[in-house]
Amino acid sequence: MENAKTKNIICTSTQNSADALYALSNAKVESKEFWRWGTDNNMPEALALLSRRSTAHRRIINDKADYISGKGFNFDSSVPLLGNLVKRSNGDGESLRQVINMLAFDKALFGNAFLEIVTDEQHSFLSLYHKDATLCRVAKDSQHILLHHDWAHFRSSEAISLPIYPLFEKQADGSLRSIIHYKDYEPMFQHYGVPQYIAGLNVSAIAYKTDRWNIARLDNSFQLSGVMMIDNAVDSEEEAAKLAKMAEQRFAGKPGQVMFIIRDESSDDNSRFIPLESQNDGDWKELHDQATSDIVVAHSWFRSLSGLDYSTGFSAERILHEYEVALNTVILGEQRELLEPIVHAISSILKIDCSSLEIINRPPTRSKPIYMKVWEARKADGLEYDENDERQQLYLAEITKYNIKSIG
Numbered sequence: 001m002e003n004a005k006t007k008n009i010i011c012t013s014t015q016n017s018a019d020a021l022y023a024l025s026n027a028k029v030e031s032k033e034f035w036r037w038g039t040d041n042n043m044p045e046a047l048a049l050l051s052r053r054s055t056a057h058r059r060i061i062n063d064k065a066d067y068i069s070g071k072g073f074n075f076d077s078s079v080p081l082l083g084n085l086v087k088r089s090n091g092d093g094e095s096l097r098q099v100i101n102m103l104a105f106d107k108a109l110f111g112n113a114f115l116e117i118v119t120d121e122q123h124s125f126l127s128l129y130h131k132d133a134t135l136c137r138v139a140k141d142s143q144h145i146l147l148h149h150d151w152a153h154f155r156s157s158e159a160i161s162l163p164i165y166p167l168f169e170k171q172a173d174g175s176l177r178s179i180i181h182y183k184d185y186e187p188m189f190q191h192y193g194v195p196q197y198i199a200g201l202n203v204s205a206i207a208y209k210t211d212r213w214n215i216a217r218l219d220n221s222f223q224l225s226g227v228m229m230i231d232n233a234v235d236s237e238e239e240a241a242k243l244a245k246m247a248e249q250r251f252a253g254k255p256g257q258v259m260f261i262i263r264d265e266s267s268d269d270n271s272r273f274i275p276l277e278s279q280n281d282g283d284w285k286e287l288h289d290q291a292t293s294d295i296v297v298a299h300s301w302f303r304s305l306s307g308l309d310y311s312t313g314f315s316a317e318r319i320l321h322e323y324e325v326a327l328n329t330v331i332l333g334e335q336r337e338l339l340e341p342i343v344h345a346i347s348s349i350l351k352i353d354c355s356s357l358e359i360i361n362r363p364p365t366r367s368k369p370i371y372m373k374v375w376e377a378r379k380a381d382g383l384e385y386d387e388n389d390e391r392q393q394l395y396l397a398e399i400t401k402y403n404i405k406s407i408g
Helices: 004-014 017-022 043-051 055-069 080-087 096-110 196-219 237-251 281-298 316-350 374-380
Strands: 112-119 127-131 136-138 144-147 160-163 176-183 226-231 258-263 272-275 358-361
Touching: 043 055, 043 096, 055 096, 055 196, 055 281, 055 316, 080 096, 080 316, 096 112, 096 127, 096 316, 112 316, 136 176, 160 176, 176 316, 196 281, 316 358
Parallel strands: 226 258
Antiparallel strands: 112 127, 112 176, 136 144, 144 160, 226 272
């Protein structure tokens, strides 16, 4: 539910996004304990609120996180510790895919993500916990991350300080803890990453506002806005204002769609409604469509992978083509960035071989059913085939997995 605090966040961080981002530079930070994230330290809250209001913007973030986290993991089953960590990464029972999915979501939304690493002095166990990016700030020494439940009312005594990986520090419970800080590079920004869609902040707001305008029209039953002139005997301006407010609440549909004006009563009743006709419906639709297209471009993403073109027909070939491009330009790179420090931590703490750990990538659709054999698919495409060839006896399901290369 919105309150004064969230409205203030939108005014100070989202609408003035450029000022908020440039304020991340060292010169404008005044806190003695942490580097502020935005002019009012509320940039992550503003970005999260905007993502909950713009449908296309949120869909792209959700889809990018799902594609990057893949369909699970391939790993060497002869390494039981690795298999256990993949199935259960922490005390909350979350799998490694769930942790990666939350990290990918935060990184797509905020340009930053945080992963807590927990072990002991004997390195007898390893747990990986995703940390909500809105709770994290970089400490002034740039070697620690501070976690606090309410940054609007920050108190040092309530904050948790964790060293940035590969540094570890012993905690009160005897555990050793560290935190990995993922951040998208942006020139001039040293302490926090900047989301890739930063150039699309304004168009995300436009898409939200055009949606809100349509909701207002629906709430008003698509009545024409206008001015209602009412002749009535009133003794004061206060009484006229009260009468206009009562009329508006009772008859105006959504308040503000109709302006009521109370005039002194005359011999002839001249009460009437004066419609204010608007011919800009097409302009609003074009504005919304353009904003949606710009959002996709700002995210470095693809329309068909976010369901934006399904209304014009479902093209499996186009989806497969765009998925291939996304896989090689976005998905694999993000997966490597998320996995490399995790693989390093697992290898150094548990002393096991993690080179077999791979994210399984599969396209969202296939042009042929996965139960077809290779020779059947070649036959369907008019290619040469040999149904007696052992290699062509494989099912498509066995050869259409897209895996990232082993990470050493």
